[in-house]
Amino acid sequence: MVRVMVVDDHPIWREGVARDLTERDIEIVATAPDGAAAVRIARAVRPDVVLMDLQLPELSGAEATAAIREALPDTRVLVLSASTEHGHVLEAVRAGASGYLVKSAGMEELVDAIDRTARGQAVFSPGLAGLVLGEYRRLESEGPDEPRLTPRETEVLRLVAKGLTARAIATRLTLSHRTVENHVQNSLRKLQLTNRVELTRYAIERGLDADE
Amino acid sequence: MITADASPRARTHPHLVPLWRGLVVYRVVALVAAVVNIVRFDDEWARPVLGIVVVAAMAVWTAISSRRYLRSGDPATAVADLLLTALATASTLLVDTPDRLAAGGPVITTVWSAGPVLALAIAFGWRGGLSGALVTLAVLFGVRRALDADLLFDAQLLLVAGLAVGLAADTMRRSVEQLRAAAAREAATAERERLARDIHDGVLQVLALVRRRGDELARHGVDAPAVELARLAGEQEVALRRLITSAPVPASDGTVDLSSRLAGLLPTHASLAVPAHAVPLPATVVDELAAVLREAVTNAAEHAPDAGLWVLVEADDDAVTVSVRDDGPGIPDGRLEQAAAEGHLGVAGSMRGRVRDLGGTLSLHTGPGEGTEWEIVVPRKEA
Numbered sequence: 001m002v003r004v005m006v007v008d009d010h011p012i013w014r015e016g017v018a019r020d021l022t023e024r025d026i027e028i029v030a031t032a033p034d035g036a037a038a039v040r041i042a043r044a045v046r047p048d049v050v051l052m053d054l055q056l057p058e059l060s061g062a063e064a065t066a067a068i069r070e071a072l073p074d075t076r077v078l079v080l081s082a083s084t085e086h087g088h089v090l091e092a093v094r095a096g097a098s099g100y101l102v103k104s105a106g107m108e109e110l111v112d113a114i115d116r117t118a119r120g121q122a123v124f125s126p127g128l129a130g131l132v133l134g135e136y137r138r139l140e141s142e143g144p145d146e147p148r149l150t151p152r153e154t155e156v157l158r159l160v161a162k163g164l165t166a167r168a169i170a171t172r173l174t175l176s177h178r179t180v181e182n183h184v185q186n187s188l189r190k191l192q193l194t195n196r197v198e199l200t201r202y203a204i205e206r207g208l209d210a211d212e
Numbered sequence: 213m214i215t216a217d218a219s220p221r222a223r224t225h226p227h228l229v230p231l232w233r234g235l236v237v238y239r240v241v242a243l244v245a246a247v248v249n250i251v252r253f254d255d256e257w258a259r260p261v262l263g264i265v266v267v268a269a270m271a272v273w274t275a276i277s278s279r280r281y282l283r284s285g286d287p288a289t290a291v292a293d294l295l296l297t298a299l300a301t302a303s304t305l306l307v308d309t310p311d312r313l314a315a316g317g318p319v320i321t322t323v324w325s326a327g328p329v330l331a332l333a334i335a336f337g338w339r340g341g342l343s344g345a346l347v348t349l350a351v352l353f354g355v356r357r358a359l360d361a362d363l364l365f366d367a368q369l370l371l372v373a374g375l376a377v378g379l380a381a382d383t384m385r386r387s388v389e390q391l392r393a394a395a396a397r398e399a400a401t402a403e404r405e406r407l408a409r410d411i412h413d414g415v416l417q418v419l420a421l422v423r424r425r426g427d428e429l430a431r432h433g434v435d436a437p438a439v440e441l442a443r444l445a446g447e448q449e450v451a452l453r454r455l456i457t458s459a460p461v462p463a464s465d466g467t468v469d470l471s472s473r474l475a476g477l478l479p480t481h482a483s484l485a486v487p488a489h490a491v492p493l494p495a496t497v498v499d500e501l502a503a504v505l506r507e508a509v510t511n512a513a514e515h516a517p518d519a520g521l522w523v524l525v526e527a528d529d530d531a532v533t534v535s536v537r538d539d540g541p542g543i544p545d546g547r548l549e550q551a552a553a554e555g556h557l558g559v560a561g562s563m564r565g566r567v568r569d570l571g572g573t574l575s576l577h578t579g580p581g582e583g584t585e586w587e588i589v590v591p592r593k594e595a
Contacts, residue, residue: 010417020428082416082453086488103420104449107427126483126522134487137528161485162537162585163522 002118005030005047007038007064008080009056013103017051017080017110024111035059039067047075048118052097054081054088062091069096078117080110090131094191099123122185129161132187147190156183227388231334231381232285235327236278242324243267243274249322256312263307266320270300274324281331290331294344297321297328298351305355313356325352329370333378337385341374408456419449450480467492470532471525473502478509482521491527493592500570501534501590504563508536508586516540519583531572532590539583543576563588 004026008014011033018028029045032038036058042050050068054061065077079092082103089100099122101113113123133154139146149157152173159169166184170177250263257263273296280289304319319325329348333341349367356363426442454475470493471486478484493501505523512521519540526533560576563586567574572590 013417013421016421016424020424023428082420082449086486090488102453103417104423104446104453107424107431126485126524128485130485130524130526131488133485133524133526134489137487137526138489141529158524158526158535161522161524162535163483163520163539 001025001027002114003027003029003045003048004051004114005032005038005042005045005049006051007032007035007056007061008051008053009033010053020107021111021114024107026111026114033057035061035064038064039071042068042075043071046072049114050075050077051080051114052077052092054079054085054092060088060091062088062095062097065092065097066095076117076120078113078123080105086131089128090135093128093132093188094135096192098188100125100128102127121181122188124160124184124188126161126163129157132191133157133161135191136187149187149190153183153187156180157187160184227384228285228334228381229282231377231384232281235330235334236281238330239274239278239324239327242322242327243271246270246320246322246324249318250320256317257307258309258312259307262303263320266300266303266307270321270324273300274327277327277331285335287335290328290335290340290344293331294328294347297325298347301325301348301351301355310357314358316358316360316362319352319355326370326373329374330377333374333376334381336378337382338375338378341376341378342371345370345374404456411452411456416449416453419445419452422446423449447480454478454480454484466495468495468498470498470501470527470534473498474505474523474525474534477502477506478523479513479521482509482523484523484525486525487527491525491532493532497570497590500566501532501588504566504574504588505534505536507563512536512538512540512584515543516584527592529592531592534588534590535585536588537583537585542580542582542584543578544580 004021006014006018006021006028008017008031014031014033018031022028029047030041032041035056038050038052038056039059050065052061052065056064059067061079061081065079068075068077077092077097079089079097079100080103081089081100093100098120099113099117101110101123102125105113116123133149136147136149136154140148155173156169159172160166164172166177166180169175170180173180246267250257250260250267273293277289277293280286301319301321304313304321307320308317313319325348329341329344332344336343345367348370349363352366353359353363423442423446426439426445429442430439470491471484472490475484475486509521512519516538519538522535522537524533524535524537526535560574564574567588567590570590571593572588575587575589577585577587
């Protein structure tokens with residue numbers, strides 16, 4: 001059974017999601033109302049998946065994500081936010097979140113996303129694909145040392161952003177389903193490598209180092 | 213000549229008050245000069261008593277007009293001032309002999325006659341100052357009947373004063389308007405951010421939860437109306453989220469963020485993928501792209517009402533790409549060509565025309581069962 005922790009500062013939402021997931025045979029091992037508590041509790045309970053809101057008191061969702069990923073490399077973070085701030089979503093993904101779902105997503109979608117996240121896959125919505133594409137375009141104009149997408153990765157991300165499923169993309173590009181997943185995964189990983197170190201250092205400076 | 217431009221805007225500029233105050237001080241000092249001029253040299257005037265009456269009238273008018281200038285900066289008073297001053301200056305012809313005037317004797321209004329020039333300059337800007345100076349000079353010339361060095365000297369002073377004060381008033385007016393617009397923009401942005409925060413913390417969370425509950429009800433086989441309500445709540449969550457992220461306030465350089473603009477156009481079930489950073493484009497380009505997208509969306513709604521709709525915005529330094537895709541039945545082969553042959557401009561023709569006007573390209577990927585996919589690429593001229 002997948003062990004999940006729910007982080008959200010909105011109590012009605014937090015308890016509501018926890019209850020719904022419990023009904024679906026997902027084990028809720030903890031909940032947390034702010035970023036700092038999330039990092040502390042995650043270290044103690046070691047969940048498989050953290051459902052992370054973005055606009056949190058104490059430590060933002062992105063900062064908490066960086067700290068959790070640093071302390072617990074096997075714990076994956078799935079951003080679940082009504083956040084309207086594209087920048088925050090991108091920040092969380094660069095901090096190590098492996099996917100992003102808006103809170104208006106249906107329950108089936110959420111359960112499926114949690115399963116996939118627990119298995120180590122990326123949860124890529126069209127919106128997130130657009131943000132990641134945009135981020136690479138921005139990095140491209142920053143200089144030659146920044147990470148790049150391969151033409152194939154760009155092609156795959158564009159199709160994700162246009163709403164094609166992994167299966168449809170595989171058919172259209174005559175690739176295997178697995179290869180499509182890998183392209184998506186790699187596009188995220190390259191962004192995260194450049195950013196993880198910075199954010200972790202920031203979280204440590206704010207008194208959340210691993211020895212606490 | 214001047215009254216045509218008499219707008220109430222002069223009243224609404226309290227920051228011009230320092231200029232009006234300066235004018236009032238000038239008028240009082242100039243009045244003292246006029247009084248000295250008539251009292252001290254009363255034996256040299258042909259009709260000194262009439263002169264004293266005129267100067268007394270000037271004093272009364274100075275009091276009345278000063279009060280009005282200070283209270284409201286009234287442009288009508290400035291025009292009346294010009295006419296009455298011209299009359300007072302012209303009365304020199306009765307007070308003094310033409311010979312003495314031709315020989316260079318002073319007019320009875322002396323430097324007081326420059327007052328209306330300044331008043332018009334403050335009320336109407338440089339055009340007011342220039343007009344006032346010309347009228348005043350015409351009257352002076354009519355009284356003196358000599359185009360001598362004195363008159364040229366007066367002309368220089370009046371024109372310089374009228375233009376300089378007029379330009380100063382124009383500048384003050386403009387800068388205050390800019391300040392006010394900037395302050396309004398800032399206030400609008402701050403207010404929207406505050407609203408967005410509140411909506412995000414409260415309403416959006418609850419709407420999403422209602423939608424979630426509806427899903428659960430449906431799963432447990434509960435009746436349709438409650439599920440329908442929950443679905444509607446979910447739609448409103450999306451609509452509200454789009455509303456608080458869209459930025460209708462144009463930047464100060466006249467550009468508009470393309471992503472925010474397009475977000476406002478899409479139906480709630482549509483997905484919009486955009487970069488995290490803004491995509492600023494000239495407002496006219498954004499208008500045209502919005503019109504093209506609207507056509508694509510309308511077309512999709514007509515031919516594939518139940519299909520999904522996805523929009524992707526990409527931007528680099530050279531170009532902006534907007535892709536629109538639906539997973540409806542697609543446009544059958546030859547349909548567009550057939551429409552064109554029958555003389556229908558059709559949606560494709562209209563979209564293509566708009567995109568061509570922007571110097572861009574429009575491509576279409578479709579076929580039976582493949583959905584419809586438009587791709588609009590527009591070059592990004594240095595904005």
